[in-house]
Amino acid sequence: MRPLPTITKQYTIRKIILIFSLILYTSTIYGQYSKSSEALTAEFFAMYKRDTNAAFDFIFETNEWLANDKEEIDKIKAEVLEYKTTLGDYMGFEKLINKHIGGNLNVFVYLVKYERQPLKFIFKYYKSKNKWMLYKFKIEENIDKDIDKIIEHELLNKF
Template identity: 30%
Template sequence: MKTKIFTLICLLSFSQVSFAYQDEIDKFFSLYESGKVLEAVDSIYSSNKWILQKKDDVQHVKSQLQNLNSLVGKFHSKVKLGEEHIAERLYHITYLALYERQPVRLEFVFYKPEENWVIYSFSFDDEIDEELQKFARDKIAGYNVGS
């Protein structure tokens, strides 16, 4: 009985951990998908008071993200590729945003210094060709080895 209660408590606390930063990501994508790019960037950075000291950097991210549609076309959807964590204090979450022309990788890193999660970094890039090729080759080689 104690094991079941302990397991339940662990599962509930893990869910609260993931929901805390996932809510921030969901809010970002909700704003972004509705065309509110600037608000989406403000939203994702709102949890970290230190980011506000880097107004030029934030403005640069806003303008790049706002101009993304002119480079890669219309945004269609997103796919969560995965997440990794270190000691339940640092979470790196990666999404693939699917645009008309090509996919774009979005990376969110959240940090929990005390009780609350804060955004540590947010970035995006379209430099994933080599990684996709390596991933596919490793996967194909792995399938051939076991055959």
């Protein structure tokens, strides 16, 4: 058996490199396109720690209809900026609720911790055309009602 000519070996190596590059490129594009709602929220909070405005731009860009409502996005950004001045420094976050409703709706509720008091962020995601997108977002400052309901529920179950 004769050894393959050098040209064929180079051709084979180039072919392997090309195939590998295409696979890597395709998986990267598919990975960005199909991020889970959990991954979107994790990326939001990673950005929120550094730049709240960029975090909101990112999460609202997952839904082209919400991204076009610049007035609402700017309102939320201004609200968060006001919270920074009245509530102190951002101290982190904690997931309170992770609810999957069917295969195409997810709701996440987070406690967003500031020095003075926490806020509640509610993310509602919808999966359309195999892509998760933010469907609704809400910030709640007064979480006392929730705490009171939990306490009342616990007391009723105790007796």
